[in-house]
Amino acid sequence: MSVFKTDLLILGSGVAGLSIAIKTATSLPEKSILVATKADESESNTKYAQGGIAAVWDKLDSFEDHIKDTMVAGDYLSDQNVVKMVVEEAPNCMKQLITWGTDFDQNKEGEIDLGKEGGHSANRILHFKDITGFEVEKTLLEQVSKLPNIKLLPYHFAIDLITDHHLHKKHSQDSISCYGAYILNQKTNKIDTYLASSVVLATGGIGQVYAATTNPVIATGDGIAMAYRAKAKITDMEFVQFHPTALYQPGESPSFLISEAVRGFGAFLRNKKGERFMLAIDKRAELAPRDIVSRAINSELIFTGDPHVYLDCTHLDMPEFIKHFPNIYEKCKSLGINPESQWIPVIPAAHYLMGGIEVDTNGYSSIGNLFACGECSRTGLHGANRLASNSLLEALVFGNKIAQEIIQNRAHMIFNSKLLIPEWDEEGTMVPKEKVLISHNRKTIQNIMTDLVAIVRSNERLEKALDHLNYLFQDTEKAYEKSKLSPQICELRNLNAVAYLIVHQSMARKENKGAFFSLDNVEVKE
Template sequence: MIKADYLVIGSGIAGLTFSVKIAEKFPERNVVIVTKASEEESNTKYAQGGVAIVLNHEKDSFKKHVDDTLIAGDGLCSKEVVEMVVNEGPDRLKELLEWGANFDEDASGNLDLGKEGGHSEFRIVHHKDITGFEIEMALLKRVHQLPNITLLPHHFAIDLITNHHIKKLKPLEKGCYGAYVLNQKSGEIFTIKAKSTLLASGGIGRVYGHTTNPVIATGDGIAMAYRAKTKISDMEFVQFHPTALYDVRGDQSSFLISEAVRGFGAYLRDKNGHRFMPDYDDRAELASRDIVSQSIDSELKKSGETHVFLDCSHLDIDAFKAHFPNIYQKCLDNHIDIKTDWIPVVPASHYLCGGIDVDMDGKTSIKNLFSCGECTKTGLHGANRLASNSLLEAMVYAHNIFKFHSKNTLETFDLDIPDWDDKGTTIAKEHVIIQHNLKQLQAIMRDYVGIVRSDDRLKSAIKRLDLIYDEVEAFYKKSKITTSLCELRNMLNVAHLIVNQSIERKENKGGYFNIDNV
C-alpha cells in the first residue's frame, strides 16, 4: 500500500497544474500522480491551437470572450462559471510563463494572438501548432523539480476505493479513499490510500475509434466515477472536430488540422470546388465547431463522398509554415503540398463537453473526490465548447481545487482498506474477444451515435451495447486484470452514458442534433 496526501489520476495540464501548486504550498505533504502511459502522454500534448485569454483590452474584453462562450454553449452554460474562468485567464497565463512555457510573439515582442472559430477577436495564445506539447513539457519539468511529487507512469487506475469496499462504513456516507492501481510492467495490483483524490483523466475519443485523441483517451476517470455512483451529466454533448485529416488507408488515428488554420483564412470546399460554408452560416469557415461539423456531415450525406477539402492554396505559404510547421510537414508526409493541393478532411470525435459534475471548487458529489479537465462538466462549455477554452478551464479549475485545499484541512481516516481480490480468476487466453468487441463498440458509436442522431438509431445502439456489455462483464469476472480489458469495460460504461443521456435530451442544442427533435 502507498499512502498519499493527494492522489492525482492523469498527467495532462489539469493534473500537473494542481500537483505543482499543492506540492509547492505544502512541501511536507506528498503527491502521487498515476498515469497509464508515459508521463507526457495526454490529450494536452496534442492540443494544437492554444489557450483563449483576453490580453488586448483595446480591441478585446472579458465581456466579449464571455459572450462568445455563451453563444457557443447555446444557452446551457453557467454564466457565473464562464465569467469566473474568463476573468482568471491572465493570471493563469502568468503562472505558465513563470514555469517556463514559451508562446509565439509578434515583431513588437508582444504575444502573437490567433483567432479561431466562434471567437469575435484575436485572443488565442499559442506556440506554433504544438501549444499543448509546450505546456506539457514546462509542467513536467517543474514536477521533476519538486521532491514531494511521485510520478508513476505506466500505472493504470482500475477503480476508486469507496464505501462499498469498506464494510464498516455506511453505504450512504459517500466518500473516496484512494484507488486500486495496476503496475502495467509487473502486473501487480496495489492500493493507494489517499486523503484527497483528483480525477484529471482526460477525454473519451477512442469510444468512437475515429478521433483526434491519443489511444489513451478511453474515458477511464468518468467510468470509475460512474461505478462509484458519482453524478455525471451532459454526456450527449460530444464535440466533433470538423477538420481531421482524412486518411485513405482508414487509419483510426486522425491527425488534427487545427481550427486556427481556418482562422488563418483557409476555405472548406466540396470535390467540385464549391465553397459551401457561406451556404450554412454568415460566419462561413469561422462558425462554431458544431455548425461546421454538421454542415460537413450534411454535404457528405448529400454527395455520398467520404470527405471534403480544406483549401490553403491562396494563403501566404511562408507565413503558413511559420504558424503551422507540424501541420505543413504532416501534409507533406501524406503527399499533400498545400501550395497546390487541397487537404482532405472529415469530422472526428474530438472533445467531451459533459462529464463528472463538479462545483466551482472542483468538488464532485462524493466526499474527498475532486475532478478537473476534460473529464468534468463544469458549466463552462454548455452544449458546445468554444475553441481553445479547454486548456484555460483545466488551469482555472486546478487552481480552484488548489485554493480549496489550501483553506481546508485534509480529512484523516483510519480505515482498513482490503487488498484487491482476484481470487478465482485466470489469465485470459482469448484476447480476440477484447479486440472484436472493441471494434464493434466503436462502429456502433460512429454509425448510431455520431454527429447527427435519431431515436431509432439510439435505441438500436442500446440493444447492441447491452449484448457486448454482458459478454465483457462475464469475461471480466473470470479473468486477471489487463489494461485493454479495463479500457474496454470503461468505454462501454461511457458509451452507455452517452446513449442514455442522448435519449433523455428532447431538444437540439449546440453540438447535439437529433433529427426527431426538429
C-alpha cells in the same frame, strides 16, 4: 499486493493533473503527492492540443466579449457564473504559464502573437506554433521535476476508486466518500492499494469510444467510468464535440488534427466542386462554432456521397503558414499533399466531451474527498458545445481552484487509519488465452457509436445502439470477472460504460442544442 499512503492522489498527468500537483506541492512542501498515469507521463490529450489557449490579452478585447462568445458557442447552456469566473482568471493563468517557462509565439513587435479561431469575436488565442499542448505539457513536467514531494508513477493503470462500497458499511447515496484507488502496476502486473485523504480524477477524454477521433489511444474515459461505478453524478454526456477538420486517412487512429487555427488563418472549406458551402450555412462561414461546421460537412457528405471535403490553403501567405503550422505542413507533405497547390482532404472526428463528472466551482464531485478536473469533469463552462481553445484554460483555472481548496481547507486532513480497506481480490481469475475478443469488442463499440451515435442521431438509432451495447456489456462483464486484469480489458469495460452514458443521456434530451442533434427533435414545417 502492497498498500501505499499519500496526502494527495492524482490520476492523470495532463495539464489538469500536473497543474494541481505543482500548485499544491509548492504551497505544502511537507505533503506527499502521487501522480499516477497509465502511459508515459507526457502522454495525455494535453500533448496533442494544437490551437492554443483562449484569454483576453489584447487591450481591444474584453472579458464581456469572451464571455459572450463562450455562451453563444455553448448554445446558452453554459453556467454564466462559471464562464465569468474562468474568463476573468484566464490572463493570470497565462502569466503563470509564462512564469513557469511556456514559450508562446511572439509577433514582430515582440508581443504575444494572438490567433483567432471559430466562434471567437477577437484574436485571443495564445499559442506555440501548432503544438501548444506539447509545449505546455513539457513546461509542466519540467516544473514537477523540481519538486521533491511530487512522485510520478507512469504505467500505473487505475482500476477502480475505493469508496464506502468496498468497506461494506452503511451509507446513503448522498454520503459516499472516496479513500483512494486500486491501481495496476503494469510492470509488475500487481494491483496495489493507494490511499489518500484527497483524490483528483484528471483522466482526460473519451474520444476512443468512436472509430474516428483526434484523441490518443489512451482516451478511453477511465475516470468517468470509475466515477460512474462509484455512483458519482455524471451529466451532459450527450454533448460530444466533433472537430470539423481531421485529416482524412481511413483506418488511422487517432486522426491527425488540422487545427481550427488554420481556418482562423484564412483557409476555406470546399466541396468536390470547389464551392465554399459554409457561406450558405452561417454568416461566420468557416469560423462558425464547431457544431455548426461539423454538421454542415456531415450534410455535404450525405448529399454528395463523397468521403470527405477539402480545406483550401492555396491562397494563403505560405511562408507565414509554414511558420505558424510547421507540423501540419510537414504531415501533409509526408502524405503527398502540398498545401501550396493542393486542397487538404478533411472529415469531422470525435474530439471533445463537454459533459462528465459533475463538479462545483471548487472542483468537488458529488463524492466526498473526490475532485475532478479537465475533460473528465463537467464544470458548466462549455454548455452544449465548447468554444475553441477553452479546454486547456478550463483545466488551468479549475486546477488552481482545486489546489487552493486543498491548501486552504484540507491541508490538515490525514487518512483515517482505522478504516479497514480490503486488498484487491483476484482469486479464481486467470490470464485470458487470447485477447482478440477484447480488441473485437472494442472495435464493435467504436463502430456502433460511429454509425449510430455520432454527429446526427435519432431515437431509432439510439435504441439500436443500446441493444447492441447491452449485449457487449454482459459479454465484457463475464470476461472481466474471470480474467486477471489488464489495461485492455479495463479500457473495454470503461468504453462500454461511457458509450452507455452517452446513449442513455442522449435518449433523455428532447431538444437539439449545440453538439447534440437528433432528427426526432426537428420540427417539420408544413
